Amino acid sequence: MTDDTSSSAAASPPRAVASLSDGEWHRLHPLTPLLRGGLVLVIVGGILIANLRERLVEVLVPWLSPDWSGPAPEDPIDYVLSHNLVAIALLVVIGVLALLVVVFSLSWRFHTFRITGEDVEVRSGVVFRTHRRAPLDRVQGVNLTRPFIARLVGLAKLEVVGAGNDGNVKLEYLATARAEEVRADILRLASGRRLAQKQAAAPETRTAAVSAGITGLIAGPEAPVDEPESVVHIPVGRLVASNALSGTTIVLLVAIAAIITGAVTTTGWLLFVILPTIIGFGAFWVRTVTRSLRYSIAPTPSGVRITYGLLTTVTEIIPPGRIHAVEVRQPLMWRPFGWWSIRINRMSGRSSSDGSNDQFGTVLPVGDRADVARVLGLVLPGIADAEGELIFDQGALGPTSDDPYTNTPRRARLLRPLSWQRNGYVLGEGALLLRRGRIWRSLAILPLARLQSIGISQGPLARSLRLANIRAHTVVGRVSGSLRALDRDGALDLFAKTEAAALVAAASDHSHRWAGDA
Template sequence: MTDPAAVADVRSPLSDGEWHRLHPLTPVLRGGLFLVVVLGIVITNLRDRIIGWLFPAVADLERYEADPVDYVVSNNLILLALVAVLAVLLLLLGGFWLSWRFHTLRITGDDVEVRSGILFRTHRRAPLDRVQGVNLTRPMVARLLGAAKLEVVGAGLDSNVKLEYLSTTNAEALRADILRLASGRQLARASDAAGSVPRGRAAVATVSAALTGLIDGAEQPVAEPASVVHIPPGRLIGSRLLSGSTLWLLVVVAAIIVGSVVGTPWVLFTLVPAALGFAAYWFRTITRALRYSIAPTPSGVRITFGLFTTITETLPPGRVHAFEIRQPLLWRGCGWWSIRVNRLSGRSANDAQSQQFADVLPVGTRDDVERVLRLFLPGISAAQWQELVVHGLLGPHDESDPYVTTPRRAWWLRPLSWRRNGVLLTPDAILLRRGLIWRSLVILPLARLQSVALSQGPIGRSQKAATLTGHTVAGQVPGAVGALDRDDAVAVWQQAATAVIAAAASDRSHRWDAAPPADPTPTTIATIDEEEGRA
């Protein structure tokens, strides 16, 4: 067994190795949708009577002749109806109590475990050494009740363990415990203190009182670390209105107008649902990105976003497998960029929440891009950043471009972007540069790459061109660039094979340190501004 004294200083009462119950309101919060549906059915069936109660002067009493309430009153069944309603309420409360009673969690030195179910029991376990991150979600109703839910992100599909619900204070403490234990620092310290004692599952005999200490009252203020990026609401709204969805809306409107002119005028009525659909999409994407913040913490990068439902995720170092810096055409005049990542989220790549978690910077300036990248890649030097910006984001500019690009003979395979299309192998990553209208720079850290592949189709063989692909975990960031010179691509592929092995052997980012990263202050480089001005 792990020495309890060695790890007691890193444990809260909820992570003492014993089984604990969740927040007593968990069944109500989890079954909230069911209750809303039942309430909607009741209101729908009794809407006329409710109107009559509220506005008796306009009530049409003849409508209530077949009403079930009238039937109960006229047959003197009021007492029986009240007993039936009370019985249903008692059954619901009993079911909620049993659901809460059988829903427990345990945090040991090795795993996060959750047991649930009354008739059909479920036992889920997430090994701490496989934790990819911890997400804290506070839906609007749960926030009013001072509750939140934790989601421990595992390393496989559908491997996440959800702890829903906890008080906000306990959720914050439990998240910190999980991340500290997953870092390996505390386990290593306990192993050193125990000497030759075999490492086992930690179980500190500390039992919390008063319903396991999960009822802490209303939500308390949570200390948020200072964000290194601030997105003005005007910039956020403008970025969504200048996104690709706006172009699609213009295309749809043009098609509807043309259809009404050459066809029937009734086509114009489809403008209303189309506009409502796009407005709902814009509203949803804007509210999700409001209250955005990103900051370094001892346990990783902490990202918070959401207006109504607030989501706070903590990405430990070494858990991001790919980065993509993007700039749509309509953003170029404003100098805006966005960053998305590939990470293990425990969800399918097509899942809506997986796409939402991929955006670590919804919209920002070039300085914001540098601040965010330095949180995840703190080892980037000033010279490397200059190369990243001048040749990666804004390039190419001249013959000194270090990227392997599309040869002139194969320009027709990338007619607009063949000069920009390219790949560069650095000591730490593979950089993939694509797009002229929609600029994109993909960063694949060598220590996170699974494999590097070369492929050729019949057209590529005829032009002596090839496609280079860096394989990472599934996500929103594509890891391929095509139409490269075949010989140059083979050289990059051979060098990358050796560099990936060396980087993986020396990588220690999966075990992070207690000290938070340094403040990522952007580097002021005059040559970058000059190159951007020429671009």
């Protein structure tokens, strides 16, 4: 039996399609229970260390062991030795290990998956069984994540991003080569094609998995065959500087400086209170930088491929038509350097309580104008080409002397004292563009084919000034579709025109199944 297939699949002759995408039930890699249950082992190890800390200090660093004036505290090992319970303790340890082996084995045997022409299905659970299904025609993307430990043994986990809340289906873990094959098959089926009639299953190689994983830590993430090179290369210095100049970093540093000053001038005990906060901020800042290292973005036949991460590498392919909103933004401190970032709204398939719900919300951490143009050409093909000047020169950098955007009227300058001359909108051929902010510039690009609805609202103050607010509704994300303090008549006109244009765009959009049967 191979690492990823059941005994029946291993005994069967080679199939015409990929061995894990043949519609039959398969098992995951045998190391899956160990990697998924690693947290339990860490907790058990922590309990043992906490109970044996004095003995460990005495053995490993005897010069740091405390000099007890009275009788030393008795640890569990002393208790076992003094009461002659060595045999019983060994039996308990052996029993616990045997129980873990049985539990892990049952968990692996009952955790199976299959890929058909319509769905990706996963069944798991020994006592309480679960059966999850992700329809291929609603796949929003496919993630391939390689945690640090999994990379050492050549494994990866695959996550099929569904269209509903908590609708993702996970395959963890598979050999990295197998995970790449399965991802390619899922995207091929989701595109509307069928698997090639002559696609021999590549044999899984278990030799040198650890050495290959260590080599990958040095050389970089896995390199797909015939994959185009990243269109954007972010220097490490720029990445570090952009994080240091972010608004969040500056606010937190000012707050920490104020607290430290207060602690020095009043009482030193305050430093011990804020020390965990400082450590937490430092860890967050370092994680923000390291998770953006090795960033790459490139076009593939199945969509846009985005990769990032230093220790844990994460790769996702976002198929065409799955991006619902795009925002080009520039913080104030980035303006002298001409740096920009790009964020998107897309269905993540995760629950709102998941901390990694928006891990791919940023598709360009920091880049110059040329980088922005390249990334927009990938995530908004066609729209970026047709509306290039509207997007950057007149949108992100605007307003210009011949501004095509309809801006907030002068009578609303009390509501928008700094940005009323910049806030504006324009309805392009394939997207609604919303320009906002003067200090923190941003431009929201909302593809008409992806709009779910558009609303118009008006409060008492806006009614007295003949103003209105527009909100274009997309999937929940970091990109806002709202623009406030607009002329009432202009907002009504935009509402009607956007509604008609969105209906036409949605009717002619065929990116849902972006390839015909082959």
